[in-house]
Amino acid sequence: MEVTEIQSWLFRVEPLEGESLSHFLGRFRRANDLTPTGLGKAAGLGGAIAYGGALPIARWEKFRFNPPPSRQQLEALATVVGVDADRLEQMLPPTEVGMKIEPIRLCGACYAQSPCHKIEWQFKVTQECASHKLRLLSECPNCGARFKVPALWVDGWCQRSFLTFVEMTRYQKSV
Numbered sequence: 001m002e003v004t005e006i007q008s009w010l011f012r013v014e015p016l017e018g019e020s021l022s023h024f025l026g027r028f029r030r031a032n033d034l035t036p037t038g039l040g041k042a043a044g045l046g047g048a049i050a051y052g053g054a055l056p057i058a059r060w061e062k063f064r065f066n067p068p069p070s071r072q073q074l075e076a077l078a079t080v081v082g083v084d085a086d087r088l089e090q091m092l093p094p095t096e097v098g099m100k101i102e103p104i105r106l107c108g109a110c111y112a113q114s115p116c117h118k119i120e121w122q123f124k125v126t127q128e129c130a131s132h133k134l135r136l137l138s139e140c141p142n143c144g145a146r147f148k149v150p151a152l153w154v155d156g157w158c159q160r161s162f163l164t165f166v167e168m169t170r171y172q173k174s175v
Contacts, residue, residue: 012082016116021091022061023117026151028081036061043080045073061151063101063122065092091119098124103138104147107131108169115165117150127175134172141171 013028029039036058040046045056056073059065069077069092071085078085093099105121107129120126121136128135139146140158148159157164 010080010082015083015087015091016114018114018118018120019091019116020063020119020122020150021088022063023150023153024081024083024088024091025057025061026149026153027116029151030154039080043073043076045076062149063099065099068092068095093119093123100124102146104149105136105138106147106165106168107134107136108165108167108172109134111156111165112169115156117153129172132172133175134169135175137168137172141168 011031013024013031015024025036025039028034029036032039034042037055040055040057043057056069057077060069069088074085074088078088081088099122101122104117105126106117107121109132110118110129120130126136137147140161140163142163143158143161145158145160147153156166158168
């Protein structure tokens with residue numbers, strides 16, 4: 001299937017300020033009823049063998065950026081998702097900043113203002129929210145479950161206890 005054929009029926013999803021690529025890809029896929037494989041194929045990013053057995057979209061949703069997406073890959077993805085490749089690159093961690101793949105972290109107060117996972121929360125040097133001066137959460141304060149990868153955040157709550165990310169703010173400690 002040609003990219004031009006698939007683009008005619010895709011819903012556009014605008015990236016949010018500071019949003020991680022993982023969260024954006026999940027929102028885009030849900031809006032368009034696509035799997036990671038389907039999105040990868042639409043962007044011409046197939047070939048699981050070339051990427052260590054996993055398609056790039058699935059790897060990127062799990063913050064696996066080794067090797068980082070190439071400019072060519074970002075441009076191919078940009079064509080399908082309708083977002084400039086430079087903007088997609090902003091959703092990646094800067095190369096000079098180390099990144100934590102796990103645990104997934106969040107600030108409930110930030111999520112209340114803009115319901116998305118911020119890429120800066122995964123930086124190794126980031127322990128607290130710069131805006132709210134609160135420690136980041138890495139698990140549900142109600143049940144202790146670790147957060148799923150942001151691509152899977154559908155309703156903004158813990159998948160086990162259903163405590164919303166916004167309600168978790170009251171459990172965050174000030175720094």
